[in-house]
Amino acid sequence: MWVIGDVHGFQETLLALLGSLELQEEDRIVLLGDLIDRGPDSFGVMDLAISDPRVHIVLGNHEAMMRDDFTPHEYELPENDARHWYLSGGLATIASYARSLGGVEEESEKENLIQLFTRHIEWLREQPTHIVLDSYRLVHGGYDPRQSMDTQIEAVMLWIRDPFHQHHKPIDPQRTVLFGHTPTMMLPNYSEEPYGQVWFAPHTVKHGLASAIGLDTCVFHIDDEPALLSAFNLQDHRIIQQERVEPWGISERRRAQVF
Numbered sequence: 703m704w705v706i707g708d709v710h711g712f713q714e715t716l717l718a719l720l721g722s723l724e725l726q727e728e729d730r731i732v733l734l735g736d737l738i739d740r741g742p743d744s745f746g747v748m749d750l751a752i753s754d755p756r757v758h759i760v761l762g763n764h765e766a767m768m769r770d771d772f773t774p775h776e777y778e779l780p781e782n783d784a785r786h787w788y789l790s791g792g793l794a795t796i797a798s799y800a801r802s803l804g805g806v807e808e809e810s811e812k813e814n815l816i817q818l819f820t821r822h823i824e825w826l827r828e829q830p831t832h833i834v835l836d837s838y839r840l841v842h843g844g845y846d847p848r849q850s851m852d853t854q855i856e857a858v859m860l861w862i863r864d865p866f867h868q869h870h871k872p873i874d875p876q877r878t879v880l881f882g883h884t885p886t887m888m889l890p891n892y893s894e895e896p897y898g899q900v901w902f903a904p905h906t907v908k909h910g911l912a913s914a915i916g917l918d919t920c921v922f923h924i925d926d927e928p929a930l931l932s933a934f935n936l937q938d939h940r941i942i943q944q945e946r947v948e949p950w951g952i953s954e955r956r957r958a959q960v961f
């Protein structure tokens with residue numbers, strides 16, 4: 703089983719990474735949330751996750767914003783709640799859905815777009831907040847070390863940063879927490895260079911692996927920083943990384959938001 707960090711709409715990069723994993727029929731892939739927003743093809747990533755039986759997800763805070771704050775039939779006139787999502791990369795997600803239908807000039811096309819959003823949001827409502835395995839916890843943001851493990855709520859698991867990152871003991875002595883959400887270069891004690899490396903917490907759990915492993919290696923990076931998508935193998939602990947495939951200068955970023 704492979705676990706992959708935040709994809710953020712970079713579908714070509716995801717496909718290139720999956721191609722290099724030499725997947726067998728029985729292999730499973732878990733995307734650690736934030737499939738959508740910012741990059742050019744969030745629709746493509748969602749469509750892959752929905753249609754490929756090998757692919758599973760845990761929710762990210764960006765999926766939660768789309769699910770909770772966005773009203774499909776008001777996609778042209780976002781309400782206050784949805785504006786925060788639009789400005790957090792949601793506009794590029796909306797545009798990618800419109801492009802997947804070849805445009806939305808006609809009323810019937812707009813209706814199709816609204817139905818497509820609605821179907822995908824219904825699918826998001828069925829997706830787990832985290833996945834707990836024998837030796838791993840797969841979660842987008844992390845856990846609150848001040849709360850017991852059985853009282854963690856979705857908002858914490860999707861959004862938490864510092865209290866989880868800076869906790870100095872394993873949060874679950876039996877399990878390694880695999881998480882995304884925060885680019886690894888912003889995590890405690892990340893060495894200065896190079897950016898784009900997978901992060902390991904300084905403590906280990908019972909099976910000998912780090913207590914937490916950060917997999918968001920920031921595929922949406924701009925300028926000259928390394929922009930990588932990372933996969934971690936749960937059985938043999940291999941890490942495979944893929945450099946961003948899509949060109950992502952100012953003009954591409956502007957074009958991604960047009961629909």
Ligand SMILES: [Mn+2]
Pocket residue numbers: 708736762882883884918
């Ligand atoms: Mn993210």
